[in-house]
Each structure stands twice: as C-alpha cells, then as structure tokens.
Amino acid sequence: MKKTTILIVIFLLIGLKINAQELTCSDFKNGNFYVPADNETILPYKIIRNGNQQTEIIEDPKNILGTDYNKTAYEIIEWIDDCTYRLKYDESKMELTEYQKFLNNNNGVLNELVKIEGKCFYFKSTLSVNGETQQMTGKICKE
Template sequence: MKKILVSALLICGFSSCAQELTCADFKTGEFLIPADSLNAQSFKVTRKDGQQIELDEKGDETLVDIKYKDDCNYILTYNENSKNLDELARYINASGGIRVEVLKIEGDTLTYSGVIENDSLRYEMPGKLVKLK
C-alpha cells in the first residue's frame, strides 16, 4: 500500500513539473499545421525573426511576414518576394492580411482563429499549430 501511494505521489509530482507552453513559445521554431476540413494538406512552418516559411506537401515554399500585436495576436501577410504568390494570397494582402488570435494552448498545440476581412467579406479560419521543435 505504501509503495502504491509513493508511486502515485511521484507520478503526480513529475507531471506537475512539465512546463506549459505559452504564446511566446510559438514565435520561433518548427511547427506543423495539420490537414483538416478546411486545408486538404498539411504544412510545415519554420518561424524566426517575424517571418515564417510555409512548406507544403509538394515541397513548395511560401514566405509569410508576421506582425505581432502582442504574443497572442498577430497579422500574417504574404511576402511579395515569394515566388508562388497566387491570386488568393494577393487578395489576402489587399484585405490587410490574416488577423490571428490565439484561442488556447494545450500541450504542444496552439488553437487559433484567423480572420480575413474587408468591405465585402469576413472569413474565419480556425486552425491548429503544433510545435515540433
């Protein structure tokens, strides 16, 4: 009985020592945006110095600029120097970018809401960003 109690206390102690991630932990590093009902494919994302490189499953890279309002809110715009900017990316930039708000962080996963809005459209894009490194 004593061994069970000691073991249970040790497990609780180790699990409570695990560091919880914050919004700031998602500013730099390697991440995954997993495929979901809105995105047919996953993207690997590398963030550093206010920019992110998105790599799709075909190996195409897109450079995205990040303007932080604070640790948990930021605006994404496609960098005009990206080779493969399509009509949608140009439309998003013309609309002021994607306004991202962090909704919650659980474990290594950040859940966000992204909004594209202009005079004639408001489109919300929920999603997840999983920290790899």
C-alpha cells in the first residue's frame, strides 16, 4: 500500500512539473510589457508589441528629468528568431531625432535574449558603429 501511495505522489509531482507554465522567447513577441528602472534605465517605461510593431511609452510623473517629459516612440521590429530581433525607429509614425536617425542608419539595435526569470527576460542590446560595438543590458517584463 505504501509503494502505491508513493508512486501516485511521484506521478502527481511529475504532472505538476510538466504542466507548470514556463515562459519562452515567443511569449515576449506580443502583448504589454514594462521595463523597470535600473542603473542604465532612469525611468521605467511601457512597451506595447504587436507583431513587427512596438510602441514605447515613457512618462515622468515625478519630474525626475527636470521637465514635463512624456514621450511615445514607434519602432519596427525585425525578428531574426524567437529570441533575437533588430529594432529601428518608425519614421512613418514620428519625426526622428538626430540620434534616432543615427541608430536607423547604423542598422538599428540588435537585441538578444540572455535569460528568462519569472515573467521577465534579460536582454543584451548591441549597436555597431564603424566596426566598434556598444552594448547595454536590461530586462523586459510581462504585465
């Protein structure tokens, strides 16, 4: 009787593990997300993704930047695979700053998933300019 009980418990635990939802890269392709503030990101911001389109909404209700700073940026996502994409600003939806034009002219920013923890994924962003590579890291979380 004890062996039967132990076997049932083992099968239940295995079943729970198999059915436990673990996020994958593709879970971050569409939906509403946020980027929390950290050492490299001064203000948290919201991201809305739908296929190859991304909207970033940055608000500064505490006036951290010293002015009324509320900004929306529109971007185009070029998916390389489920975990890697290139991001460029969408000039058909907004007037680009000189910096945004510079990023677009240098083939945009390459973003790669590094790891998934809970409902967040950690990424590495890379920009190559004249053979020199600049990197930034951060995380994006599902709302």
